[in-house]
Amino acid sequence: MTTPARLEIIPLLGFPQLEAPCHLGELVMASLKENQLTPQQGDVLVVAHKIISKAEGAVIDLNTVTPSEKAIDIAQQTGKEPEMVEVILGQSKKIVRQSHGVIICENLLGLICANAGVDRSNAGEDKVVLLPENPDHSANELRQFLKAKFDVDVGVLVADTHGRPWREGAIGMCIGLSGADPFLDYRGQHDLYDYEMQTEIECVADELCAAGTLLMGQGNEGIPLVLIKGAKIQIDPHASSTGLLRDPDRDLFR
Amino acid sequence: MTTPARLEIIPLLGFPQLEAPCHLGELVMASLKENQLTPQQGDVLVVAHKIISKAEGAVIDLNTVTPSEKAIDIAQQTGKEPEMVEVILGQSKKIVRQSHGVIICENLLGLICANAGVDRSNAGEDKVVLLPENPDHSANELRQFLKAKFDVDVGVLVADTHGRPWREGAIGMCIGLSGADPFLDYRGQHDLYDYEMQTEIECVADELCAAGTLLMGQGNEGIPLVLIKGAKIQIDPHASSTGLLRDPDRDLFR
Numbered sequence: 001m002t003t004p005a006r007l008e009i010i011p012l013l014g015f016p017q018l019e020a021p022c023h024l025g026e027l028v029m030a031s032l033k034e035n036q037l038t039p040q041q042g043d044v045l046v047v048a049h050k051i052i053s054k055a056e057g058a059v060i061d062l063n064t065v066t067p068s069e070k071a072i073d074i075a076q077q078t079g080k081e082p083e084m085v086e087v088i089l090g091q092s093k094k095i096v097r098q099s100h101g102v103i104i105c106e107n108l109l110g111l112i113c114a115n116a117g118v119d120r121s122n123a124g125e126d127k128v129v130l131l132p133e134n135p136d137h138s139a140n141e142l143r144q145f146l147k148a149k150f151d152v153d154v155g156v157l158v159a160d161t162h163g164r165p166w167r168e169g170a171i172g173m174c175i176g177l178s179g180a181d182p183f184l185d186y187r188g189q190h191d192l193y194d195y196e197m198q199t200e201i202e203c204v205a206d207e208l209c210a211a212g213t214l215l216m217g218q219g220n221e222g223i224p225l226v227l228i229k230g231a232k233i234q235i236d237p238h239a240s241s242t243g244l245l246r247d248p249d250r251d252l253f254r
Numbered sequence: 255m256t257t258p259a260r261l262e263i264i265p266l267l268g269f270p271q272l273e274a275p276c277h278l279g280e281l282v283m284a285s286l287k288e289n290q291l292t293p294q295q296g297d298v299l300v301v302a303h304k305i306i307s308k309a310e311g312a313v314i315d316l317n318t319v320t321p322s323e324k325a326i327d328i329a330q331q332t333g334k335e336p337e338m339v340e341v342i343l344g345q346s347k348k349i350v351r352q353s354h355g356v357i358i359c360e361n362l363l364g365l366i367c368a369n370a371g372v373d374r375s376n377a378g379e380d381k382v383v384l385l386p387e388n389p390d391h392s393a394n395e396l397r398q399f400l401k402a403k404f405d406v407d408v409g410v411l412v413a414d415t416h417g418r419p420w421r422e423g424a425i426g427m428c429i430g431l432s433g434a435d436p437f438l439d440y441r442g443q444h445d446l447y448d449y450e451m452q453t454e455i456e457c458v459a460d461e462l463c464a465a466g467t468l469l470m471g472q473g474n475e476g477i478p479l480v481l482i483k484g485a486k487i488q489i490d491p492h493a494s495s496t497g498l499l500r501d502p503d504r505d506l507f508r
Contacts, residue, residue, distance in 0.1 A: 166508075168497055195377075200424070214486065
């Protein structure tokens, strides 16, 4: 292991509010310039999923939604709006838990999270933002665009904040990525006492998204982009987020 | 909200390997000096739980352990050493899941984690490290010591890496704290579109421990301390980690 440097997490300020589908890469490049930042090889860009969804038009006006009977039923049980429940059901493979006014779904991406990731905050009046249809693909498009413009390979991580079983509060985690290995695998390496580690795998992608989310916030901060310098992440052009999701057969909590 | 600054995460290098109970505060102070760091008001110190446990003598030599019949049974089912299982059982309120060679326990602190937090890596030959008996108390002792020495109030977070349901890889999270509110509560605040947020609570303590763990690593890095500057955490002398654990009555995944 090389001596780790400091890790620097830099918020990109002044990013515009997106209202309609647009070219995210151009906006990110403009924002980097405005913030006088030049991405360097091995930097990691953490992107709030919401600007990807908005750029891709994955926003639904609840006034245009006609709830099904099932959605109306669940809305009555949970105290949610029927239109919102209809959108949630459309984004879900199945409902994993429903109780205490909360709907935990396995969404179309295989993520298990509240409301299938459908979110009202920072969506706009009467609107909800969905998760991107293919966050790895979106991350890859952005990475390729930045590579062409800056001639460096930057890891791109797509972040969303999720609640967790057993613990209060939500934290940023990784729902899509490009160019960066999400894991640091210590198995077979030796600790300070020369003991060979058996099981240790660290999910650096989730840790980096958690770190980035500290600056993004959840409210009116308007910071959907964070550049991280000094992260011990391995640049891997073929990396995908698929491995982040535990195989249901190996999962003890479904 | 004020404009967020950069977040800087600084590893403390050269920390000694602890072999016997010792005064952690003195060692932390020496390490800060060696790294030419002066903690400032509002900084956050993330501490790997393992050095707290070692400083407090919460280390067990497996050669001194006589496994019970129950431990021998579970050892056979899971492929673990009976002595290790005996220690795990001693640290547990109950076993939450047992399968695939994994034992997920609710430990004495109420944390749900693999092996009740008992860990062989970086423990020493034939030894295991337990979690600190009262991580909040340990964090508070360290905070008070640093306050007396540097005349500033630093948030102290105790980190451990835990696996999660549904997701692969472990990440750093907070198992104890002093001086820093673990949450940022957005409920009642307004988003960029003036929508009043209903449910958003961010667990910044877990995000900061995840960020710190990025530099600590799991192997032979020898970095059990990380200083974070620029974190949007609220200094609160009465903060405790109790609120991090979801009330079982509100938990959908036990």
